[in-house]
Amino acid sequence: xxxxxxxxTTNISxxxxxxxxxxxxxxxxxxxxxxxxxxxxxxxxxxxxxxxxFGEQPLAFVLLAEVDGHVIGLATYxxxxxxxxAKPGIWLDDLYVKAEYRSxxxxxxxxxxLRQIAQAKGCGRIDWTVAVSNERGIKxxxxxxxxxxxxxxxxxxxxxxIKEFIPGDARE
Numbered sequence: 001x002x003x004x005x006x007x008x009t010t011n012i013s014x015x016x017x018x019x020x021x022x023x024x025x026x027x028x029x030x031x032x033x034x035x036x037x038x039x040x041x042x043x044x045x046x047x048x049x050x051x052x053x054f055g056e057q058p059l060a061f062v063l064l065a066e067v068d069g070h071v072i073g074l075a076t077y078x079x080x081x082x083x084x085x086a087k088p089g090i091w092l093d094d095l096y097v098k099a100e101y102r103s104x105x106x107x108x109x110x111x112x113x114l115r116q117i118a119q120a121k122g123c124g125r126i127d128w129t130v131a132v133s134n135e136r137g138i139k140x141x142x143x144x145x146x147x148x149x150x151x152x153x154x155x156x157x158x159x160x161x162i163k164e165f166i167p168g169d170a171r172e
Contacts, residue, residue: 022046029042076094085125088124090114090117129154
């Protein structure tokens with residue numbers, strides 16, 4: 001593991017992930033899950049990532065941050081559509097930087113590349129969530145110009161709920 005505490009934005013390179021990166025992507029997914037306090041929730045497999053990220057019709061995309069050829073962070077994203085804006089957008093699913101590289105502009109470099117992709121695709125916005133307990137993350141996002149919207153709540157049907165979903169009274 002490289003521990004270069006003096007990295008600068010000129011040392012950081014951002015690139016699209018490829019199939020050879022799957023083991024590294026898996027490692028970063030596990031590190032992100034540990035950071036989020038839910039390592040047991042990872043169900044991803046290398047085989048599934050190969051299909052979903054690098055198959056004929058990719059469902060999502062991965063940006064990798066590197067310093068001196070060593071991957072130190074990632075951003076995973078996919079495209080969404082806003083009917084209000086009548087424009088595409090990007091959903092940032094995960095942004096993760098290895099602990100020893102935080103506060104060294106790696107997250108900024110990943111977000112800058114994501115902004116460039118959004119501009120090139122004519123996107124109206126980039127959306128994501130942040131844990132309310134992640135004060136450091138919230139400060140970072142505000143610093144790069146994000147608006148933290150507190151008046152909406154994340155809603156989710158997990159795989160079990162999808163299987164068991166039975167429509168109730170429409171007035172509920």
